Amino acid sequence: MDHFEYRDGKLFCEDVPVRAIAKKVGTPFYLYSHATFARHFNVFDGAFSQIPHIVCYSLKANPNGALLRIIAKSGGGADIVSGGELYRALGAGIPADRIVYSGVGKTPEELRYAIESGIRMINMESESEFKTLRRLSRKMKRRVPVSIRVNPEIDPKTHPYITTGLKKNKFGILWEDAARIYREIAAEEYLEPVGISSHIGSQILELGPFVEAITSLKKMVLELRGLGMAIEMLDIGGGLGITYKDELPPEPKDYAKVVNENLGDIGITLVLEPGRVIVGNSGVFVTKMLYVKQTAGKTFYIVDGAMNDLVRPSLYNAYHDIVPVEQKKRKAKVVDLVGPICESGDFLAKDRELQGLKEGELVAVKSAGAYGYAMSSNYNSRRRAAEVLVRGDEFFVVRKRETLKDLIRGEKTPSFLEVE
Ligand code: LLP
Numbered sequence: 031m032d033h034f035e036y037r038d039g040k041l042f043c044e045d046v047p048v049r050a051i052a053k054k055v056g057t058p059f060y061l062y063s064h065a066t067f068a069r070h071f072n073v074f075d076g077a078f079s080q081i082p083h084i085v086c087y088s089l090k091a092n093p094n095g096a097l098l099r100i101i102a103k104s105g106g107g108a109d110i111v112s113g114g115e116l117y118r119a120l121g122a123g124i125p126a127d128r129i130v131y132s133g134v135g136k137t138p139e140e141l142r143y144a145i146e147s148g149i150r151m152i153n154m155e156s157e158s159e160f161k162t163l164r165r166l167s168r169k170m171k172r173r174v175p176v177s178i179r180v181n182p183e184i185d186p187k188t189h190p191y192i193t194t195g196l197k198k199n200k201f202g203i204l205w206e207d208a209a210r211i212y213r214e215i216a217a218e219e220y221l222e223p224v225g226i227s228s229h230i231g232s233q234i235l236e237l238g239p240f241v242e243a244i245t246s247l248k249k250m251v252l253e254l255r256g257l258g259m260a261i262e263m264l265d266i267g268g269g270l271g272i273t274y275k276d277e278l279p280p281e282p283k284d285y286a287k288v289v290n291e292n293l294g295d296i297g298i299t300l301v302l303e304p305g306r307v308i309v310g311n312s313g314v315f316v317t318k319m320l321y322v323k324q325t326a327g328k329t330f331y332i333v334d335g336a337m338n339d340l341v342r343p344s345l346y347n348a349y350h351d352i353v354p355v356e357q358k359k360r361k362a363k364v365v366d367l368v369g370p371i372c373e374s375g376d377f378l379a380k381d382r383e384l385q386g387l388k389e390g391e392l393v394a395v396k397s398a399g400a401y402g403y404a405m406s407s408n409y410n411s412r413r414r415a416a417e418v419l420v421r422g423d424e425f426f427v428v429r430k431r432e433t434l435k436d437l438i439r440g441e442k443t444p445s446f447l448e449v450e
Contacts, residue, residue, distance in 0.1 A: 091305030229267025313399025336369025
């Protein structure tokens with residue numbers, strides 16, 4: 031149930047016809063369902079009710095402030111990877127003690143900001159980062175709760191660009207090195223080894239890789255405790271997959287069950303960092319057909335949304351279901367749905383069977399809530415799309431479409447190029 035459904039052949043988001051929103055805000059735009067987003071969070075959170083835990087929503091999937099406020103109100107936390115995400119999370123009212131920070135390239139400024147904000151845990155990803163944090167914590171004389179993100183060397187069997195827990199990936203620290211660094215952390219006055227973390231990849235569709243990860247993480251927790259460290263948090267990252275086409279991902283409750291079973295009662299607070307599973311199917315991307323272009327043997331539907339708005343098809347060859355905003359009794363056609371950008375890689379779908387569409391009609395690109403707007407750009411000087419949130423029979427623009435002025439905001443003309 032995702033609250034995007036047809037009523038009399040017209041696509042609705044909750045109780046609002048999608049076409050009515052397009053009329054008001056123009057196209058293209060991202061459209062999120064409040065009920066879906068809140069339900070996904072609550073179902074995920076509820077699945078872990080047997081274990082002390084914090085669900086730290088992964089901001090990178092979709093950091094819109096309205097969504098973050100829903101997370102804050104629901105008692106959730108945040109998984110951040112930059113100072114920018116920390117700023118957003120705090121601004122949306124997510125308490126610092128529910129924020130965890132991963133990332134391979136945190137700058138000293140970002141680390142200082144995180145320490146000053148008093149966040150729950152910094153997940154270190156290299157020995158050099160440890161040294162930087164050591165220096166900062168001594169200088170600031172502030173207690174810093176840390177973990178090491180360990181690389182558990184597990185193949186999550188997903189797209190090569192989104193696996194993160196393999197030896198060849200840049201993420202995390204191998205256990206033999208981590209164990210040594212943990213001892214050094216323990217000897218520090220200000221650094222406190224409170225947890226251990228890992229994240230093995232994204233869009234994971236099987237429970238096996240999670241089981242493997244948890245089994246080895248549990249061993250590591252016990253080993254560190256054996257050395258006298260009070261490891262109280264286990265951060266198992268995000269990564270649970272969703273249905274884009276016909277995938278059958280595990281349900282949150284089944285995921286929670288295997289976590290529970292394999293972890294056992296070791297008296298630990300679990301940290302979870304779901305992104306896609308919360309927001310992916312809470313959003314669609316709505317775009318309008320500009321032109322039908324027929325070339326030898328091919329039909330192109332040229333729409334006003336492009337790879338700068340939704341890059342997943344171009345970047346990962348990702349499949350997103352595409353549905354008409356108004357169903358018509360027309361013959362299906364096999365088409366390429368492409369954007370206006372000057373790149374052959376600019377497509378939303380290739381050789382896709384779609385209901386025949388006429389110029390001016392709308393389509394919704396589904397499962398676009400995660401890594402959609404978040405990965406958008408201004409390429410070809412295209413203004414970034416609007417974002418709209420529906421709640422019941424009301425809709426709210428939660429981000430305005432950019433203006434032409436926004437495109438040049440921050441640019442400066444050097445004096446020698448100024449016109450007299
Ligand atoms: N935690 C960490 C440390 C991560 O690196 C990620 C995602 C997550 C949590 C959230 O993972 P999720 O639950 O969303 O799978 N742009 C790609 C996905 C990149 C994921 C990067 N890390 C895509 O569009 O498929």
